[in-house]
Amino acid sequence: MGEGDIGGIGEFLQSRRARIKPADVGLPGLGRRRVPGLRREELAQLAGVSIDYYTRLERGRARNVSDAILDAIADVLRLDGIERQHLRDLARPGGTAPRPRVTSESRTARSQVRPGLARLLEMMDAVPACVMGRRTDILAYNAMADALYGFSAMPARHRNAARHTFLHPGVRTFYADWSDVAEEAVAFLHLDAGRHPHDPQLAALIGELSLESTTFRTLWARHPVRDKTYGTKRLHHPVVGDLELAYETLLLPGDADQCLVTYTPAAGSASEERLQLLASWQASTTPPVDTYDNADQAH
Known part of the structure; x- marks a missing residue:
């Protein structure tokens, strides 16, 4: 390198x-x-x-x-x-080929969520779902995902899974298995860094997290590597309490840098009842599906 x-x-x-x-x-x-x-x-x-x-x-x-x-x-x-x-x-980080010039226009193009996918998110009214892109940026989310994670109440720059995991207030209470979630975030960032070793935005994110979080620095040095696939998240939600949700990560045809992440409870479980309660609470607030470009928020 x-x-x-x-x-x-x-x-x-x-x-x-x-x-x-x-x-x-x-x-x-x-x-x-x-x-x-x-x-x-x-x-x-x-x-x-x-x-x-x-x-x-x-x-x-x-x-x-x-x-x-x-x-x-x-x-x-x-x-x-x-x-x-x-x-x-x-x-094999690209050999000796010249590095492409990264412009705000090209970053925006890669971060854009297709209208059809945004509409699909909106219609998934019973399932928390979001689109995650490069650097663990949350590119789009539906109303149920907003009710679950509170994306719209976050500063825009915290709508990033890694930043949320290490820097968002109260996150260690929100995730029952925070240490596992933290290692997963670092492992995914390492995978991204291996594929895109010259990305200045990714370097800035890693630098920020290294400065702000001792745990991130320790985990980064261990160099875990893992793709985001499927598993279980145990959450403590401030409105409905404890939730155990299975997540699935679906790669999107036509855009290898984006994936759709969904969260579902086991049928007949207490988590299913609580998620339905969360849906009722969300319906009274009606948060919109939100999409945005993170390129302008890099620093």
Whole structure:
């Protein structure tokens, strides 16, 4: 990775070396070790590459790295599918091609939610749903998602999942499993950084969160990598109390940088009753579906 990039191949490989115990790969644990996990030379030997080449790779100075070498390193480090792709993204950050000039117009185009999708959100009146874009920006949300998260009451710049998770007041009470949500947000940002290592807005967001949150700094250094797929969120809502909601992340055809996120309760559960109560409360306030471009809010 070049200077100014935010992917961090060295940080990623060091964090993954630290996870592997020498005994796990058949190496004797001789004496006291200065670093946890595998040393560079041990990984290089196990992967069948020279220590000089591996060192250059970890420092971001290797060029035209082959799939075979990356696969060998991934095998030794026991990387999963998402981590393997992340390693490829970090090792091949666009080569020497000139970086595209990022303008406010191009950012707006990428952040725009299609009218048909905005209408779909509006018609999903019983299901909290939102569209998330690059950098965990919330690009659009429906009335139920607003009732659930209070998007319209937030400062516009906090309509970002990572900022909300680490900087929004009361968020640790709102999320029953806040530490899991926090790690998920950092893992998704790392994935985004690997795909877009030259993005100044993403670099600014990571810098802001690093300055404002000790927890973010600690998690960022661990380099978790995970895509947002599906799972369960346990929330404590100020109006209806505790909710347990399954979330699904649906990739949108035609725009790889956007996804539709929905939240549903189990049928017949207390959470379903409380979500219906929230819908009734929301109907009396009638918050509109909101879409906006976050590009103008970067700082």
